[in-house]
Amino acid sequence: MKMRYLGGLAMASALVLSACAGGGTSGDAGESSGSSDSGSSAEGANTLLIYVDPVREPACLAYQEKMAGEVDITCEVVGQEEILPKVVLSNQTGSGWPDVTFNPSNNVGIFQDPLNGYALKLDDYVDPAIIDGYNGSGDWCKIEGSYWCLKNDLAQTVLWYDTVIFEELGLTVPTTMDEFAATALELEGTGYVAGAIGDQGFYAGYLWPSGCPISTVIDTDTVQISPDAPECTRVVELVQPLVDAGVLDTRGSFDAGFIEDIARQQKVAMQIGPSWWGQFVIRPEDSWGIPAGRMTAAEMPSWAGESTNWSGEWGGGVWVGNSNHPNPQIVADAIVFLATDPDMRADKVTFPGYTPAFEKWREPLTTDAFYASDPTAAMVAQVPKIRQTERPARFDLRGQLGVLGTEIQGNPGDIAGAVRTFMEGAIELAQGVGYTVVD
Amino acid sequence: MGAPDITSGAPTVVVTSAKAGIVKLKAGTAARINGILMFLPYFVLLVMFAIIPIVVAFNVSIGPSRLSPDGGLGNYLFVLQDFRFLPAVINVGLFLAIYLPAMLIVVAGLSLLLDTVNMKYTVPIRLAYLVPAGITGSVAILVWYFMLEPSYSPFAALFAEVGWTEGTDIFNTSNLVWIFALMAFFTGAGNWIVIQYGSLQSIPDDVLEAARVDGANAFQMAFQIKLPLIRKYLVYMLILVFAAGLQIFVEPFLISSSVYPGLAKDWSLNQLSYTLAFTGGNLGAATALSMMLMFVMITLALITIYRTDFFDEAVVRAKKGEAK
Numbered sequence: 001m002k003m004r005y006l007g008g009l010a011m012a013s014a015l016v017l018s019a020c021a022g023g024g025t026s027g028d029a030g031e032s033s034g035s036s037d038s039g040s041s042a043e044g045a046n047t048l049l050i051y052v053d054p055v056r057e058p059a060c061l062a063y064q065e066k067m068a069g070e071v072d073i074t075c076e077v078v079g080q081e082e083i084l085p086k087v088v089l090s091n092q093t094g095s096g097w098p099d100v101t102f103n104p105s106n107n108v109g110i111f112q113d114p115l116n117g118y119a120l121k122l123d124d125y126v127d128p129a130i131i132d133g134y135n136g137s138g139d140w141c142k143i144e145g146s147y148w149c150l151k152n153d154l155a156q157t158v159l160w161y162d163t164v165i166f167e168e169l170g171l172t173v174p175t176t177m178d179e180f181a182a183t184a185l186e187l188e189g190t191g192y193v194a195g196a197i198g199d200q201g202f203y204a205g206y207l208w209p210s211g212c213p214i215s216t217v218i219d220t221d222t223v224q225i226s227p228d229a230p231e232c233t234r235v236v237e238l239v240q241p242l243v244d245a246g247v248l249d250t251r252g253s254f255d256a257g258f259i260e261d262i263a264r265q266q267k268v269a270m271q272i273g274p275s276w277w278g279q280f281v282i283r284p285e286d287s288w289g290i291p292a293g294r295m296t297a298a299e300m301p302s303w304a305g306e307s308t309n310w311s312g313e314w315g316g317g318v319w320v321g322n323s324n325h326p327n328p329q330i331v332a333d334a335i336v337f338l339a340t341d342p343d344m345r346a347d348k349v350t351f352p353g354y355t356p357a358f359e360k361w362r363e364p365l366t367t368d369a370f371y372a373s374d375p376t377a378a379m380v381a382q383v384p385k386i387r388q389t390e391r392p393a394r395f396d397l398r399g400q401l402g403v404l405g406t407e408i409q410g411n412p413g414d415i416a417g418a419v420r421t422f423m424e425g426a427i428e429l430a431q432g433v434g435y436t437v438v439d
Numbered sequence: 440m441g442a443p444d445i446t447s448g449a450p451t452v453v454v455t456s457a458k459a460g461i462v463k464l465k466a467g468t469a470a471r472i473n474g475i476l477m478f479l480p481y482f483v484l485l486v487m488f489a490i491i492p493i494v495v496a497f498n499v500s501i502g503p504s505r506l507s508p509d510g511g512l513g514n515y516l517f518v519l520q521d522f523r524f525l526p527a528v529i530n531v532g533l534f535l536a537i538y539l540p541a542m543l544i545v546v547a548g549l550s551l552l553l554d555t556v557n558m559k560y561t562v563p564i565r566l567a568y569l570v571p572a573g574i575t576g577s578v579a580i581l582v583w584y585f586m587l588e589p590s591y592s593p594f595a596a597l598f599a600e601v602g603w604t605e606g607t608d609i610f611n612t613s614n615l616v617w618i619f620a621l622m623a624f625f626t627g628a629g630n631w632i633v634i635q636y637g638s639l640q641s642i643p644d645d646v647l648e649a650a651r652v653d654g655a656n657a658f659q660m661a662f663q664i665k666l667p668l669i670r671k672y673l674v675y676m677l678i679l680v681f682a683a684g685l686q687i688f689v690e691p692f693l694i695s696s697s698v699y700p701g702l703a704k705d706w707s708l709n710q711l712s713y714t715l716a717f718t719g720g721n722l723g724a725a726t727a728l729s730m731m732l733m734f735v736m737i738t739l740a741l742i743t744i745y746r747t748d749f750f751d752e753a754v755v756r757a758k759k760g761e762a763k
Contacts, residue, residue, distance in 0.1 A: 088722055255606060260590050396718040398718075406612065406701050409607045432517075432521060432522070
């Protein structure tokens with residue numbers, strides 16, 4: 001009888017396992033590459049295990065070469081979504097942490113949490129001059145008065161516009177959001193649009209610069225999310241008439257249809273978008289493929305009553321160090337090199353945060369014939385104007401931003417409802433990770 | 440019956456030579472050792488990659504977490520009360536309600552048809568069924584995306600006829616369950632048609648011959664003779680397909696993480712488990728949800744084993760009895 005049940009159990013397990021493996025419905029998300037034991041912090045004070053994405057790998061390899069003989073560095077290319085679970089698992093086992101990680105910006109909110117404890121407090125190990133070199137744009141990493149990461153790049157929003165269309169219609173570049181709306185309405189009936197809002201761009205380019213509290217972390221246990229704040233409702237009130245007039249597209253900027261019907265036909269007269277759009281979205285032949293001499297960037301328009309024309313951010317990775325490493329200084333040194341070295345970022349599409357690095361990065365672009373005029377002046381102007389009301393939180397805002405896009409695409413006639421659904425979801429997510437949500 | 444359960448086939452000697460007690464004992468011991476030897480390699484893998492992970496996961500699921508500092512069943516309660524849990528249950532339920540009957544009807548129907556058609560054509564037709572099944576997993580989802588996205592689809596003109604001109608006309612929340620059922624169906628059905636065709640081949644010729652002599656036509660043969668005889672294989676298929684469907688992950692995950700960000704976020708239970716672990720770092724809740732899914736799976740597996748006669752040794756005999 002016993003054997004019979006053992007056999008039954010074995011078969012039951014086999015069925016469960018085969019069901020897991022069968023068909024196209026099981027997941028194999030997150031496969032690690034290479035050995036994760038090598039260079040683990042537990043082994044010694046002079047070894048570093050660095051997790052990077054493919055774009056950041058050359059910088060890591062360069063540092064590996066530079067430090068050869070002094071620090072034994074292992075560079076491992078790891079999916080961005082794998083870092084968090086790997087750190088959590090290492091916390092569980094008490095060993096095997098990666099020593100330096102390149103993260104999506106929000107991870108620092110989780111890693112700084114004392115209950116997680118992974119993030120190394122950088123204050124004592126990084127020269128204050130480095131922090132100053134960010135001109136305040138690195139303050140995303142400043143939590144409770146200390147720095148817990150260094151920004152790799154800034155994704156500050158600017159106003160991209162097509163000078164040819166502006167000249168054709170006799171438009172002037174808007175400097176306030178009211179002017180932006182008026183300019184957009186002048187596009188009605190021309191076939192041109194003032195961009196697309198059915199994705200994260202609506203958060204980064206409208207809600208965040210307006211100061212709508214969505215991820216406004218007050219302390220470790222409290223976050224402000226206020227769907228009814230005037231900074232949120234004014235965005236909806238400004239945008240809805242533009243959507244109704246057909247001058248704001250409610251698809252995403254990466255939607256195949258939008259790219260085909262609008263962007264590639266050079267129908268985007270202007271669009272609020274992050275600094276990396278020029279080289280990554282607008283220029284490449286296989287993306288928007290806008291011809292040379294048309295596009296450039298202007299500073300962000302300001303919201304009524306604001307003394308500053310704030311930017312939001314769409315992306316912008318951060319470097320975080322391992323607080324469990326026996327030699328925090330070599331961790332911090334690696335972070336400084338990876339985040340700020342000018343040579344390592346000159347040819348990348350993203351805007352470096354550290355002043356000497358962005359000076360080198362912008363240089364070829366200032367005279368680049370692709371742009372109608374130097375687009376980097378506006379980007380540089382926005383560097384200290386990234387609105388610091390939105391803060392790294394422990395809940396997955398980035399995932400929830402997908403909901404915002406989906407809601408806008410699904411209900412173009414009710415942007416207010418879309419924003420409310422998005423924010424109410426954010427409230428539930430925040431409560432789900434233990435925040436008290438205040439209005 | 441005793442030990443021979445696991446090693447069906449080998450102990451037939453034992454059963455037939457009932458006379459000699461000593462021989463039986465020896466043969467029984469040998470069969471037992473053989474059985475253990477045959478089972479051992481699997482058992483090692485089972486312990487390493489199933490039992491140990493399950494025990495670890497269970498420990499994590501009852502361990503302390505930020506929202507359940509005392510451990511215990513707090514993580515389970517947290518998942519059950521999560522605002523994404525019930526919608527995911529409903530989504531997966533609807534998906535199964537479309538996917539399972541579609542699989543059952545189409546697979547049974549087409550395999551019966553395949554079994555009935557002229558031998559000359561069965562090989563190319565069988566191959567045709569297998570082709571879509573050859574495109575599986577993530578690749579199949581990309582293929583379907585290109586088929587359904589009006590900007591790329593070769594059927595764009597057809598879609599335009601019914602008013603679908605933009606991606607969001609097709610890829611929207613109310614259509615998702617149909618899209619995922621379609622994807623899962625086409626990647627899975629072909630394989631099962633060929634497998635069920637195989638099970639139809641196992642029906643003894645004398646049974647079919649008898650039916651034919653009694654004057655049954657092809658239709659009667661299919662529905663009154665063949666279908667009842669492969670019933671248990673269809674039940675087996677349903678249970679495996681249910682298990683796979685309950686764990687639906689790749690379809691919503693890929694659509695939601697690449698082409699339409701957030702469209703199907705946390706749409707299925709497995710996705711929710713993934714989100715809890717990978718974006719929230721909440722391993723306790725993620726493992727709690729996984730344990731609950733596994734409980735459903737194991738219950739189903741045990742039902743398959745003990746409440747259907749699929750693993751019965753005397754399959755052929757029972758079949759003959761039924762046919763008479």
